[in-house]
Amino acid sequence: MDNTNAFSGAPRPRAQAKTFDSPGRDIDRLRLFDDVETRPARVLPRLAVVTLAAAFGVLAVLALNIHSPYLALAVAGPLGGSLLLWAVRWTTRDPLRLVPALVLVETLPYVNLIPLDPEKRWWLHYPLLLAFCLPSIAAAYHRGVLRERYLAVFLVYFGWGAVSVIYSLDPLISAGRLLPAALLFAALTLVSLSTVSAKDMDAVLWNFLVGCAVLLCLTAFVAVALPRRVFIEGSAWAGTWRAAHDMSGTYTWIRDTSGIDRFEGVFYSPNQVGSLVFLSIGVALSLWGRASRRQRIVLVLIILAGAVFGVMADSRSPIVALAIGVGAYLLWQHRTRGMLVCAAVALAGMLVYGALGTTARLGVSRNVGTLTGRTLAWKFELRKIVERPLTGYGYDVEGAIFKDPRFPSWDSFWSQGPRTSTHEGYLSIAVGLGVPALVFWLYIILRPWIALLRRSGDPWNLKPLFFFLILPSFCRAFAETGIGDVHGMDAIIFYLLWMVAERQRVMAPPTTLEAAADSLSARDPRRMFAGAAALVLLLILTVALVRPASASDDAAGERVLTLASRVDGYFPTLPPHAVLPSGRQCAAEIPPTPETIPGNIPFNRTVATPSELAAFRAAGYTFETLASHAQYARIKGNYTGSTDMIMRWVACKYGIDENVVRGQAWAESFWRQWATGDRRTTRAECVQDGFTALWDTTIFFVDGRKVSCPHCCYTSWSAWQTKVYYEWKTWPMIKDSTSFAAEYRFADTRACINGDWKPYFARRPAQPGHNTYAEDVALYANNPSQANLDTLLWGCIGMHYSGGWYDPAAVKYIDNIKGNIAHKRWLTPNIHITGW
Structure with a gap:
C-alpha cells in the first residue's frame, strides 16, 4: 500500500512525532488520511x-x-x-480534519440555497458547532491546553467580552455571539496543538483548501446551473431574507446603486464571494512552493476559479489587500527584482485602467471618495469611542451605535442594529470593548508575527503565510469588520495561523534566534504596547481634529464639526453626507432683518409644539419609504424671525443654497405662508390613509383668516406648497408654522441629496438625456465636483414638483426657479404688500 500523504506527498508516519522544542515529549497523533488501526467493529x-x-x-x-x-x-x-x-x-480521530469541517460549519448553514431566513438559522449553526467543538474541547483539555500560556492570554480577551455582556447595548446578542466564538476558538486550539511540524502545517492548509474548494464548487454550480436572478439594491435591505419578498427562486446577483451587477453565488453578499476568493488564492499561493506537479494543477484551477469569481463579484477590498500582500512578499523575497516586478504590474494596471471606457472606469472607481459610504460611518464611530473609550458598548454589537439619532444615515443598511457592520475592524473592537481592549488585542496578535519576521529560521514555513494571508487580513480590517471576532472562515485561518505562530515562538530554541532578538521577551512587549498605544493615540487625535456635530437642537454644550461652510456670510449647498450644524448654531449666525411680508408675521412666530412633534415622529415623518429618515428627525420648527431670516436659517441647518430656498418659495407662493393650492373636487383625491382634515370643510389659520372648500379640498399648503394629501403627517404644523414648513421642505431636499430616496427611484427609468437618480448619486461619489453636486441639488428640487428625476415637468420647474434666482424677483419693488 502507498504510504504517502495524498496532499503533501510526504511519507505518513504511523506512530509518533516529536516536537522540535520539547525534548523527550512524544505526541501520539493520527494524521490526515493515515491508515488507522481500530478494534473490530460490531457488524449489524x-x-x-x-x-x-x-x-x-x-x-x-x-x-x-x-x-x-x-x-x-x-x-x-x-x-x-x-x-x-x-x-x-x-x-476526532485526527484533529487536523477539523479544519474543513469547521469551514463548512461556518458557511453552509447560511448559504442562500436554503429557503429560510438567514438571520434565524442559529438552530442550524449552533448544533453543528457544538457537535464538532465539544469533543475538541475535551481533547484539548486532556492535551494540557491550560498549560499553554499564550492561549490562556487570549482567554483574557474573551473574559473581557464576557464582562461587557453586562452593559452591552444588546446583552442577548453579545452573549449569543461570544459563546460560539469561544467554542470555535477552543476547537482551533486542538488543531494548533496537533500541528508539530512543517508537514502538519501543510496538511492544515490543504484541509482548509478542501473546504474552500467545496464552496467554490457550489459557487460554480450556482453560476452555471441556476438562472440569473438579479436583486435590486435599495428595494429592500440586501442582508435580509429575500425569499420573504420573492419566493420564485434564489438571487445570485445584486445590482448596486451605481447600476453594476455583482455576483453573489451561494452567499448574500458579493463581499462574501470576495472573501472566499481571497482565502482560496492566498492559501494556494502559500502552498505553491512546496506542491508537486499534480498538486500545482489543482492549485492553478483554484486560483483561476477564484480570479473569475472575484471579477464577477467585483469585491475590491479583498483583491486590493491580497495584491498588497503579494507585493510585500515579492519585495521581501526578491528585493530589487521584486520591486521591479511590482512597478511593472502597477504600470500595466494603470495602462489597462486608462484604456477602459468611461463607464468601465466609473465602475472600477465607483464610490472611492467615500469608500462606498464607509468614511462617514468611521467618523461617527470615532465620536462614539470618545464618548465611551474605556468600556465600549458591548461585545460584537458595535452596529447598534448607528441607532443613535445623531448618525446621519443615508442607507437602510445602517439601520439594522447589532447586525450592522462597522466596516472597520480595529474601530469595531474599540467600539465594542473599548480602547484598552484594542491595545491588548493588537499586542497579543502582533507579537508572534513580529517575532517570526525577526527570526532567521522558519521551520514551519509560516513567513509566506504572513504575506499571503495575515498581512492582507490586517489590510482588509481597515475597510471591513470582523478581524476581532472569532467567527467565519476568515477567522478560522487567521486565528489558527496566529496560534501556530505563537506556538512556534514559544517553542523555538534560543539558538534559532538572531542575536538581536535574545532579549525579545524582556524588551518587545513594552515596545509593542507603545506601538499599539501610539496607533490608538493617532485615532484619538483624528477625533480631536474632527469634532462631532450634534443633531439635537436642545443639547447643551453640543460640539459641531463645521458651520455650513459659509462664504462671505452666504450659505451654499453642502455635499452629500456633510456634517451639518444644529439649529442653535445657525440661529447664532443669522443677523436680524426686517419683515418684507407682513402677512407672514403670525406664522413666523408660531412654533411646533412638543405634542405635535411627538405625533409627527410617531407617524413616521413622511409617507414615502426611504433609506433613512435621519434628516426628518432633525426637524424642530422652533425658530422665529422674519421670513428671510427663517429661509437663511433653514438653508444653514440643511446645507441648501439660500437663494434656492428663496427662489423655490417665490415660485410656489410668492413667499406667502398662508398660500393654498392644487384644488381637488373628489373625496378620493382629498382623503389619504384616513386623513380627512382637508375634505369639505373650513380651515382656520393662526392669524384668524380661513379657507373654505365645500365638497372639495386644497391639497398643497405653506410657502413651499407641500402636498399635504400625501404628507398628511405634517398637519397642522405645515400650515401654521413657517419654520416647520421650511424645515420639512429642505429636510426632504437634504435627504434626497444624501441618496436616501433610492428606494423611491429604484424602479424609475432614466429620462432621455439624463441619468437615473442612483447613477447621479454614484457619479458624485466618484467625482465630487460642483457640477455633479448641482445635478443632485436641482434634481431634488424638481422632484418636489413632478415626483420624477429630470422629467420634462421637473426641468420646466427647475428653469423657472433658476430664473427667479437670476433676477432675484423677490426683491422686485412694490411686490411686498400687506395682506396680499
Whole structure:
C-alpha cells in the first residue's frame, strides 16, 4: 500500500512525532488520511442493514413524489444525523480534519440555497458547532491546553467580552455571539496543538483548501446551473431574507446603486464571494512552493476559479489587500527584482485602467471618495469611542451605535442594529470593548508575527503565510469588520495561523534566534504596547481634529464639526453626507432683518409644539419609504424671525443654497405662508390613509383668516406648497408654522441629496438625456465636483414638483426657479404688500 500523504506527498508516519522544542515529549497523533488501526467493529445483521436501506429508499421515493415536508424530514433527519455522527468521529480521530469541517460549519448553514431566513438559522449553526467543538474541547483539555500560556492570554480577551455582556447595548446578542466564538476558538486550539511540524502545517492548509474548494464548487454550480436572478439594491435591505419578498427562486446577483451587477453565488453578499476568493488564492499561493506537479494543477484551477469569481463579484477590498500582500512578499523575497516586478504590474494596471471606457472606469472607481459610504460611518464611530473609550458598548454589537439619532444615515443598511457592520475592524473592537481592549488585542496578535519576521529560521514555513494571508487580513480590517471576532472562515485561518505562530515562538530554541532578538521577551512587549498605544493615540487625535456635530437642537454644550461652510456670510449647498450644524448654531449666525411680508408675521412666530412633534415622529415623518429618515428627525420648527431670516436659517441647518430656498418659495407662493393650492373636487383625491382634515370643510389659520372648500379640498399648503394629501403627517404644523414648513421642505431636499430616496427611484427609468437618480448619486461619489453636486441639488428640487428625476415637468420647474434666482424677483419693488 502507498504510504504517502495524498496532499503533501510526504511519507505518513504511523506512530509518533516529536516536537522540535520539547525534548523527550512524544505526541501520539493520527494524521490526515493515515491508515488507522481500530478494534473490530460490531457488524449489524445483514438482514437489518438491507431492511433499513429499503425503508430509507421507500421514504425517499415517497418524499420526492408526495412533496411532504414531514416525509422529507423523515428521510433527511436520520441521514443527516448519521452523516454528522460519522463526520464528528472522523474529525476526532485526527484533529487536523477539523479544519474543513469547521469551514463548512461556518458557511453552509447560511448559504442562500436554503429557503429560510438567514438571520434565524442559529438552530442550524449552533448544533453543528457544538457537535464538532465539544469533543475538541475535551481533547484539548486532556492535551494540557491550560498549560499553554499564550492561549490562556487570549482567554483574557474573551473574559473581557464576557464582562461587557453586562452593559452591552444588546446583552442577548453579545452573549449569543461570544459563546460560539469561544467554542470555535477552543476547537482551533486542538488543531494548533496537533500541528508539530512543517508537514502538519501543510496538511492544515490543504484541509482548509478542501473546504474552500467545496464552496467554490457550489459557487460554480450556482453560476452555471441556476438562472440569473438579479436583486435590486435599495428595494429592500440586501442582508435580509429575500425569499420573504420573492419566493420564485434564489438571487445570485445584486445590482448596486451605481447600476453594476455583482455576483453573489451561494452567499448574500458579493463581499462574501470576495472573501472566499481571497482565502482560496492566498492559501494556494502559500502552498505553491512546496506542491508537486499534480498538486500545482489543482492549485492553478483554484486560483483561476477564484480570479473569475472575484471579477464577477467585483469585491475590491479583498483583491486590493491580497495584491498588497503579494507585493510585500515579492519585495521581501526578491528585493530589487521584486520591486521591479511590482512597478511593472502597477504600470500595466494603470495602462489597462486608462484604456477602459468611461463607464468601465466609473465602475472600477465607483464610490472611492467615500469608500462606498464607509468614511462617514468611521467618523461617527470615532465620536462614539470618545464618548465611551474605556468600556465600549458591548461585545460584537458595535452596529447598534448607528441607532443613535445623531448618525446621519443615508442607507437602510445602517439601520439594522447589532447586525450592522462597522466596516472597520480595529474601530469595531474599540467600539465594542473599548480602547484598552484594542491595545491588548493588537499586542497579543502582533507579537508572534513580529517575532517570526525577526527570526532567521522558519521551520514551519509560516513567513509566506504572513504575506499571503495575515498581512492582507490586517489590510482588509481597515475597510471591513470582523478581524476581532472569532467567527467565519476568515477567522478560522487567521486565528489558527496566529496560534501556530505563537506556538512556534514559544517553542523555538534560543539558538534559532538572531542575536538581536535574545532579549525579545524582556524588551518587545513594552515596545509593542507603545506601538499599539501610539496607533490608538493617532485615532484619538483624528477625533480631536474632527469634532462631532450634534443633531439635537436642545443639547447643551453640543460640539459641531463645521458651520455650513459659509462664504462671505452666504450659505451654499453642502455635499452629500456633510456634517451639518444644529439649529442653535445657525440661529447664532443669522443677523436680524426686517419683515418684507407682513402677512407672514403670525406664522413666523408660531412654533411646533412638543405634542405635535411627538405625533409627527410617531407617524413616521413622511409617507414615502426611504433609506433613512435621519434628516426628518432633525426637524424642530422652533425658530422665529422674519421670513428671510427663517429661509437663511433653514438653508444653514440643511446645507441648501439660500437663494434656492428663496427662489423655490417665490415660485410656489410668492413667499406667502398662508398660500393654498392644487384644488381637488373628489373625496378620493382629498382623503389619504384616513386623513380627512382637508375634505369639505373650513380651515382656520393662526392669524384668524380661513379657507373654505365645500365638497372639495386644497391639497398643497405653506410657502413651499407641500402636498399635504400625501404628507398628511405634517398637519397642522405645515400650515401654521413657517419654520416647520421650511424645515420639512429642505429636510426632504437634504435627504434626497444624501441618496436616501433610492428606494423611491429604484424602479424609475432614466429620462432621455439624463441619468437615473442612483447613477447621479454614484457619479458624485466618484467625482465630487460642483457640477455633479448641482445635478443632485436641482434634481431634488424638481422632484418636489413632478415626483420624477429630470422629467420634462421637473426641468420646466427647475428653469423657472433658476430664473427667479437670476433676477432675484423677490426683491422686485412694490411686490411686498400687506395682506396680499
